Amino acid sequence: MRSWPQPKLYPLSKTPVQLQLFDAAADAVTPIPLPAKPGELAGLYVCGITPYDATHLGHAATYVAFDVIHRFLLDMGYQVRFVQNVTDIDDPLFERADRDGVDWKALGNEQIDLFRSDMEALSVIPPQDYVAVTDSIDEVIALIARLVEGGVTYSVTDDEGRSDLYVSVSATDQFGYVSNADRETMLALFAERGGDPEREGKRDPLDALIWRAERPGEPAWDSPFGRGRPGWHIECAAIAANRLDPGSSFLIQGGGSDLVFPHHEYTAAHVEAAHGIKRMARWYTHAGMIGLDGTKMSKSLGNLVFVHKLLTQGHHPAAIRLSLLAGHYRTDRDFSATLLAEQQRRLESWQQLVTHEVDPALAVAVTVALRQRLADDLDTPGALAVVDAACRLVLGAGGYVDPFLPADEHSAVELVLAAMMEFVASQHADTLAAIDHPGEYIAHTVANLLGVALLETSVGSDSVTGQACAPVSAGDPSNRSDAAAPAPAGQVAQSTTQQADDEFVCDDADSAAGFIDELRSYHQGQHLSPEEKACFDPLLDAAVIDALAKLWDVLPGRLAACTGDARVSAFAAWWGEVLLVNEQAAGELFDDPADAVRIAAISAQLAAAGGIPVTLARQIVQTRDAAELAAVRQELGVR
Ligand SMILES: [Zn+2]
Incomplete structure (x- = not known):
């Protein structure tokens, strides 16, 4: 049919x-x-x-x-x-x-x-x-x-x-x-x-x-x-x-x-x-x-709201879509005229953002953060908050503020985004230099992942045009796949690029061993600048190193015990344990107020590297006093 x-x-x-x-x-x-x-x-x-x-x-x-x-x-x-x-x-x-x-x-x-x-x-x-x-x-x-x-x-x-x-x-x-x-x-x-x-x-x-x-x-x-x-x-x-x-x-x-x-x-x-x-x-x-x-909402109560009626009333389809993404998909939640009106404002702010002059590092940070929020059981409210935060970083007071989100949550997301920007700027100069139009880069990411078109008003085209999203795998620029060329029209629904992200697959024992070395050096901060390494150092106390050493040791055995999908799953599970160790280590450090800024940066850097959620930064924002928070914000360049 x-x-x-x-x-x-x-x-x-x-x-x-x-x-x-x-x-x-x-x-x-x-x-x-x-x-x-x-x-x-x-x-x-x-x-x-x-x-x-x-x-x-x-x-x-x-x-x-x-x-x-x-x-x-x-x-x-x-x-x-x-x-x-x-x-x-x-x-x-x-x-x-x-x-x-x-x-x-x-x-x-x-x-x-x-x-x-x-x-x-x-x-x-x-x-x-x-x-x-x-x-x-x-x-x-x-x-x-x-x-x-x-x-x-x-x-x-x-x-x-x-x-x-x-x-x-x-x-x-x-x-x-x-x-x-x-x-x-x-x-x-x-x-x-x-x-x-x-x-x-x-x-x-x-x-x-x-x-x-x-x-x-x-x-x-x-x-x-x-x-x-x-x-x-x-x-x-x-x-x-x-x-x-x-x-x-x-x-x-x-x-x-x-x-x-x-x-x-x-x-x-x-x-x-x-x-x-x-x-x-x-x-x-x-x-x-x-x-x-x-x-x-039920047919017996007669209070069903229909999409075609909202469209007939002149509501923007993207605003309707955002109304549905503004709550978590598994939560029973409410629709209201206020919610829809808010999404119209949000949409306009996002449209301003992508036509504005944007720092390429922000564009990349938005992409990384957006993916991370969605990866966490489809946290679309968190994903929307990331783009909102980018709007405020770029447009200042004119940027969209979500009235349904607590103020400290706004701050947390801005904080993470700003720290990610710093990290991306220091680690991904090549990628950043290749981004000609950072605003479009954000627009394309939002269109692909959230299905909200910010630059086009028409829907229904099956063509692929415009600047390709230069792929970014933050944490290690060599992880980048090469997806710069637009895919032929008509092949869009089946993924567009065919290069393997082999680094994550570990097909044979040699590459697995090499990959483990790479991860180990990454974790020990060997590829970081001295300042960044200083941020990581407190994480690497004896107990943490010990826990990680055990994890390094079991990885080859776990990978050797399985093939194909199971091997990828085994690696994913192992990677989760590594992140858990990191997060716990950071959580302990968090008791020392003097480390607030550094932990925010570490959290964001680890997040950019592929895993730690924004929870640490959120904790920081929720428990620090105003003066301390102001210092953090100043250090990270958040207004
Ligand atoms: Zn069915």
């Missing part, structure tokens, strides 16, 4: 930044592996709409959140295969068509068109496979046939002699691992969200309907199980499993938080039972719900 036009993307610098995302199955934020080789495939499935009430802000928030994840995966160097369905066979659609006295197909088509134009306006990268259930009936039947062959299905016949097909909840041993819900909760949610736990004749109340025999007035298709139509979860199961590689490169199954149970639990269970695998997707990630002025 036709999707919608591709938003403009600039060539992406594939910087080895470790993206961490919340996985419902692990009930924790866990690292997504860096691609082991350039262009490695990552499967992304985000459950699509049931085509009525499209597109309200709750839908939009989910699709925009996964769009940022999609963009980050491309930025990491993955080639993303993005699949989305349209649930155009579903009880709620039939009920709505019935209520309004319209044909369900006509209603569906009209709503799908609306959805496409909303997604295009919101700069959401389209799926390569946009698949209607009505176009996938054969696939669904084939998947059901596998379950039937596996002997895990049975029929329940009603008084009229109609036989519906169910699949046993015990078809897989691991049922329940996605939501981690207990049976009582499962039963309640199943009843609430389209399930039929009370139906007589079922072997287990939690068994799911996979084929519903034809009823009067309902659409139906011929099948080996009689005329009828698919159940809800088996639809996504078939569409996902036939296009992504379940149990392998199927990286993320996404959707709203109301899909965790039953929908994603059952989708995974159906696929796993049919394919004989233990786990369909590697991450199950969900977006929070959107309320309006303090009340949950």
